[in-house]
Structures are given as C-alpha cells and as structure tokens.
Amino acid sequence: MLLLIMKSNPVGRLIGYSNMELNYLHRFGGRLCLLLALVHTLARCIFYIQNGILKRELTENFSVKNGFGILVFLVVLVFGSSFRHLSHEWFIALKLPVTIGFILYTLFFHLPIGIFLTLCLTLSVVILDRIWTRIRNLRDNLPMPLAKIEALQGRATRITISGSQIKRWLPGQHAYITIPSIAPFQAHPFTIATVDEMSFVTLVKSGFTLKLWDTATQNSTVHAIIDGPYGCPPPLSHFGQLILISASTGGSFTIPILLERIQTPGCVEKIRYIWIVKSIECIEWYAYLFGQAMVLSLESGIELEISIYVTRPPKVVEKSSVGSVIDKISTSSEKGAASSAEKAEYLFKNTPSSGRSAMAFPFFCGRPKISTIITDETRDSTVGETAVVVCGGAALSVDVRNCVAELQRNIFLHVEEFA
Ligand SMILES: Cc1cc2nc3c(=O)[nH]c(=O)nc-3n(C[C@H](O)[C@H](O)[C@H](O)COP(=O)(O)OP(=O)(O)OC[C@H]3O[C@@H](n4cnc5c(N)ncnc54)[C@H](O)[C@@H]3O)c2cc1C
Known part of the structure; x- marks a missing residue:
C-alpha cells in the first residue's frame, strides 16, 4: 500500500x-x-x-x-x-x-x-x-526556470517554460508545477501539451488555476519549479490505425501523441483525431499544433482526419482576437454528429501569432456520436489493428469504453483521466 x-x-x-x-x-x-x-x-x-x-x-x-x-x-x-x-x-x-x-x-x-x-x-x-x-x-530546477503565463480565451492559461533542465519527455506525460509567487507549497499536475517545448494548457478551476489565470491576465513571466516528467503513455507505433479522442484540456494528452506518430509513424497509416470543446474560442489553445500536424501529415503521407466539435454553437460569422468563423461550409456532411440539427460544419481561420502559420479548420457543432465514429472507422479497416486513446471527462471515457466493449473487436483502448 x-x-x-x-x-x-x-x-x-x-x-x-x-x-x-x-x-x-x-x-x-x-x-x-x-x-x-x-x-x-x-x-x-x-x-x-x-x-x-x-x-x-x-x-x-x-x-x-x-x-x-x-x-x-x-x-x-x-x-x-x-x-x-x-x-x-x-x-x-x-x-x-x-x-x-x-x-x-x-x-x-x-x-x-x-x-x-x-x-x-x-x-x-x-x-x-x-x-x-x-x-x-x-538538479532540474537550478537555475529556476521561467514560466511565461498567457491568459487564453475560454478561461484557460498557457504556461510556457524556458530554462528548464528537463529536455526529454514522452508525449502524454505530465509534470508537477509549483509557482512560488502564486502558491509556494502547492504542486499541480499538468500534461505537457507539446513535443518540442515545455508548454501546458490549464483550465481555470477555483484554486491555483484561478490565481494563475489572474496573474496571466497581466501577461507575466514568473519563476516555476518543475517536477517530472511522470506517466507511462501507451506505446502506439505498432498499430495500423489510431483514433484519438479528447475533450477540453484532454487535448494536451492526445496532441503530442498525434504529433509524435506523424513524425515517426512506425506502422501507423491512418489517424482519426477528435477534439470536443465548449466554445469556438478554445481552438486558440491548440490551433498552431493542429496546423503543425496537418502540414507534417502531408509530408509523411499519413492519412489524418481532424474533427473538432464545438458543443456551444457560434453565431454564423463571429470574430475574435484569435480568428474568425469565416464560413458555413456544409450542413450535413459529418458522419457521427449527434443529430441532424447539429450537423452544421463551419470553417475557422486562426490568426497567426509569433511566426506561426495561419490555418483554417473545419469544425462541427454539437457532440460527436462516439459509437458511430468508432464503428465506422474500425469496420472493414485494412490498415491493421486499431488503438483508441481517450482523455476527457468521466462521461466521455464511459462512452468510449462502452462502445469499444460493445464492438467486441480486437481494439486496444487507453483511457487517461485527469483525476
Ligand atoms: C495526471 C494529471 C494531468 C493533468 N493535466 C491537466 C492539464 O493538462 N490541464 C488541466 O487544465 N488540468 C490538468 N489536470 C487537472 C489539474 O491538475 C487540476 O485541475 C488542478 O490541479 C486544479 O487546481 P485548482 O487548485 O485550481 O483546483 P480546485 O478548484 O481547488 O479543485 C479542482 C479539482 O482539482 C483537483 N486538484 C486540486 N489540486 C490538485 C493537485 N495538486 N493534484 C491533483 N488534483 C488536484 C481537486 O481534487 C478537484 O477535483 C491534470 C490532472 C492530473 C492528475
């Protein structure tokens, strides 16, 4: 014990x-x-x-x-x-x-x-x-690393660490962050959202993350202590097809896995990526990483389909500091959307920041029908065994677990929970 x-x-x-x-x-x-x-x-x-x-x-x-x-x-x-x-x-x-x-x-x-x-x-x-x-x-925190804290839309904060001695981690691993100027005796676990630089996306709750967000609204840089990396993400390179499903900051777990598999595919030939968020503004959290994944997939020849589901639908044309919903491109094209009323597909164009390229993403309104997506993707698949990875709330995990169990096929399932 x-x-x-x-x-x-x-x-x-x-x-x-x-x-x-x-x-x-x-x-x-x-x-x-x-x-x-x-x-x-x-x-x-x-x-x-x-x-x-x-x-x-x-x-x-x-x-x-x-x-x-x-x-x-x-x-x-x-x-x-x-x-x-x-x-x-x-x-x-x-x-x-x-x-x-x-x-x-x-x-x-x-x-x-x-x-x-x-x-x-x-x-x-x-x-x-x-x-x-x-x-x-x-050893890892001398000299103490710096954390750049940015407030993001959708009540989230991005922490980007510089000067850390921790240079290597596996996609999907997490680290404990202590920020002495905010809460000197607290260490909170957050998943490393990128593969090349140490960056985290934290959703605002009511304690440390709220204080962090308050500090971030002043766009500050503070000292941080990093303890990690921890976690044993599953090895996935021997599967033919990956279905990566995440909700909200669960994207920090699945996006690095997506990027790594595109760069070193192993046996992976096809990736279906599903991300569910409350509002369109949240796309800002990972927009440049999705862009990176799309570009890399073209180079590596991996078949990649990214579907973003926004559960709180936007007005048809909406502008924000991160980008704009530029068009309604379809009303019924997505297989797996929850109901016909929610099948609207829009195009979101993000505004490039700090040298990152602009990208347009299709996204869907409403919740995805997970069982339909997994069934469709695994039926008659010719690319080898399928692995399903999910990281989101308990309800999403239960949905995916039930669906994979009901299918009774040879599907590998990894469920990651932030609890
Ligand atoms: C392995 C792992 C990875 C995570 N990755 C992310 C991520 O990438 N992005 C993200 O937004 N969130 C992530 N979380 C959740 C995040 O750690 C908590 O939301 C955060 O610690 C809440 O801090 P708070 O003081 O604002 O919470 P509170 O509002 O005080 O509490 C909210 C919830 O967070 C839990 N919590 C509070 N402090 C801790 C702590 N020190 N350790 C564990 N749980 C705690 C509480 O039990 C409660 O359930 C992760 C959690 C785990 C376990």
Missing part, C-alpha cells in the same frame, strides 16, 4: 503503469484493507460470542480493545479520500498525520512487534523515493 504512493515507482515503469494508475491501486487496496479488517473484526466477535468470552476479551485483552481504534483510523483514511475533490490541500495536509498515527497505533497497540522490520523497510523505500525526488528537483 505504501509503495504504491511512490512517485518514481520502478515497478510501475517496468509494467507500464503511471504513478496515477498505481494510485488507483493504492485507493482500491485501502478499501480492501477496510473490508478485510471488518470481516476480521466480525469473525472475532462471533467467535468470542460463541465461546461466551466477548466481555472478557473487550475489557482485558489489550490487542482486542485497540483493534477498534484501528478500525476508526482505517475508516477516516478510506472515506477521507472521498473529500479529496473538495479540497486537495486539506486532504494532503490531513492524510500524512492520520497515516503516521495509523501506522504507530497499529504497531504498538495491535500487531506483533515482529512486523516492525517489514514496516521499516517499506518506509525507508518510500522516504528514499521522496529524497531522490527532491534531489532530482534541485
């Missing part, structure tokens, strides 16, 4: 599990421990009742008396994690003392002292992991 919270877990790396995925196992293991502790308590109580010694055991047996205390600690640890989404900082601040309390209480009041050695070994591995992480952070 303790080893599963390590940041640089060598076992995770070996079996291709990121620290986030191992964290799921940690949480699941916690619930299992609570269940086993309850079964153990119940079985003991039944045994004592059958033998008429319950009262004596509860009053005189040191270990039995304190067993209930352990149950309380376990309940707090397991159910406390349900409040993680309410306040991450409070959750972290409380989890550490409760865990230490649980370990010490269990050791001194319930379990045989022989377990001490095993516990010490495990704790030393976890402590070594933390020390190694700190040393690596020092």
Whole structure:
C-alpha cells in the first residue's frame, strides 16, 4: 500500500503503469484493507460470542480493545479520500498525520512487534523515493526556470517554460508545477501539451488555476519549479490505425501523441483525431499544433482526419482576437454528429501569432456520436489493428469504453483521466 504512493515507482515503469494508475491501486487496496479488517473484526466477535468470552476479551485483552481504534483510523483514511475533490490541500495536509498515527497505533497497540522490520523497510523505500525526488528537483530546477503565463480565451492559461533542465519527455506525460509567487507549497499536475517545448494548457478551476489565470491576465513571466516528467503513455507505433479522442484540456494528452506518430509513424497509416470543446474560442489553445500536424501529415503521407466539435454553437460569422468563423461550409456532411440539427460544419481561420502559420479548420457543432465514429472507422479497416486513446471527462471515457466493449473487436483502448 505504501509503495504504491511512490512517485518514481520502478515497478510501475517496468509494467507500464503511471504513478496515477498505481494510485488507483493504492485507493482500491485501502478499501480492501477496510473490508478485510471488518470481516476480521466480525469473525472475532462471533467467535468470542460463541465461546461466551466477548466481555472478557473487550475489557482485558489489550490487542482486542485497540483493534477498534484501528478500525476508526482505517475508516477516516478510506472515506477521507472521498473529500479529496473538495479540497486537495486539506486532504494532503490531513492524510500524512492520520497515516503516521495509523501506522504507530497499529504497531504498538495491535500487531506483533515482529512486523516492525517489514514496516521499516517499506518506509525507508518510500522516504528514499521522496529524497531522490527532491534531489532530482534541485538538479532540474537550478537555475529556476521561467514560466511565461498567457491568459487564453475560454478561461484557460498557457504556461510556457524556458530554462528548464528537463529536455526529454514522452508525449502524454505530465509534470508537477509549483509557482512560488502564486502558491509556494502547492504542486499541480499538468500534461505537457507539446513535443518540442515545455508548454501546458490549464483550465481555470477555483484554486491555483484561478490565481494563475489572474496573474496571466497581466501577461507575466514568473519563476516555476518543475517536477517530472511522470506517466507511462501507451506505446502506439505498432498499430495500423489510431483514433484519438479528447475533450477540453484532454487535448494536451492526445496532441503530442498525434504529433509524435506523424513524425515517426512506425506502422501507423491512418489517424482519426477528435477534439470536443465548449466554445469556438478554445481552438486558440491548440490551433498552431493542429496546423503543425496537418502540414507534417502531408509530408509523411499519413492519412489524418481532424474533427473538432464545438458543443456551444457560434453565431454564423463571429470574430475574435484569435480568428474568425469565416464560413458555413456544409450542413450535413459529418458522419457521427449527434443529430441532424447539429450537423452544421463551419470553417475557422486562426490568426497567426509569433511566426506561426495561419490555418483554417473545419469544425462541427454539437457532440460527436462516439459509437458511430468508432464503428465506422474500425469496420472493414485494412490498415491493421486499431488503438483508441481517450482523455476527457468521466462521461466521455464511459462512452468510449462502452462502445469499444460493445464492438467486441480486437481494439486496444487507453483511457487517461485527469483525476
Ligand atoms: C495526471 C494529471 C494531468 C493533468 N493535466 C491537466 C492539464 O493538462 N490541464 C488541466 O487544465 N488540468 C490538468 N489536470 C487537472 C489539474 O491538475 C487540476 O485541475 C488542478 O490541479 C486544479 O487546481 P485548482 O487548485 O485550481 O483546483 P480546485 O478548484 O481547488 O479543485 C479542482 C479539482 O482539482 C483537483 N486538484 C486540486 N489540486 C490538485 C493537485 N495538486 N493534484 C491533483 N488534483 C488536484 C481537486 O481534487 C478537484 O477535483 C491534470 C490532472 C492530473 C492528475
């Protein structure tokens, strides 16, 4: 259980599990421990009742008396994690003392002292992991990198890091960012949205990301501490066809994968890319990367189809600082749009910024019908096995999971979640 919270877990790396995925196992293991502790308590109580010694055991047996205390600690640890989404900082601040309390209480009041050695070994591995992480952070952040923070439309912020010693990462990996001038004791995970420069797109929530956005509205450059990269994105070069689906900042996970596969295709011959966003302004987040992908795909000969779905439809002609919806080019051309009323297709032209080339993208209004898209793309596919990668909210992940399961075909599925 303790080893599963390590940041640089060598076992995770070996079996291709990121620290986030191992964290799921940690949480699941916690619930299992609570269940086993309850079964153990119940079985003991039944045994004592059958033998008429319950009262004596509860009053005189040191270990039995304190067993209930352990149950309380376990309940707090397991159910406390349900409040993680309410306040991450409070959750972290409380989890550490409760865990230490649980370990010490269990050791001194319930379990045989022989377990001490095993516990010490495990704790030393976890402590070594933390020390190694700190040393690596020092090495990677001296001198401290600079973060250029830009406010983007659609309530998002772009962070571009310069001067970092971290030069290599895999597409889809994430890093923890601390900005001392905004929140010195908080480290937030964000996915690296590009392959060549370290850049992140963060959606505004109510804590750190909101303060970041406030700072970004003044277009500032601040010092940042980067801890990473972390995560084990799936190897995809041996598939013939990729279907990459993402929503909102989930694009930070799928776009680097898209760019990498176009540059070094391996067996990949065909890529279908689907991105779902609330409003047309959000296209600004990744517009130049889509442009880059389109140009590179022409050079590499990969068949690439990018479909952008905007769930909040724009007025027919709309102008913004990033570009304009220049035309309504069709009303019923897209397979997989949710309903006929939503099949309008528009063309969006982004305004080039800082030497980046202008690009026009077709986009569709409404939500995509994921099952239709995956079914159509995989039916009679002649390019080899298909891999589906999804990164978005829970609802999108469930949709994709269900669809792939229902198809009962040989499809590889990777689901990435920002939780
Ligand atoms: C592996 C991973 C990659 C991510 N990549 C991106 C990305 O590229 N772009 C993006 O916009 N978001 C990403 N997120 C989500 C992002 O980390 C949170 O939205 C952000 O930390 C919220 O900060 P806040 O203080 O404004 O949140 P709050 O408004 O306080 O809380 C919003 C939610 O974020 C969670 N959260 C808060 N702090 C943390 C933290 N330190 N670590 C983990 N979760 C936290 C809370 O539990 C809550 O569910 C990613 C998350 C993970 C786990």
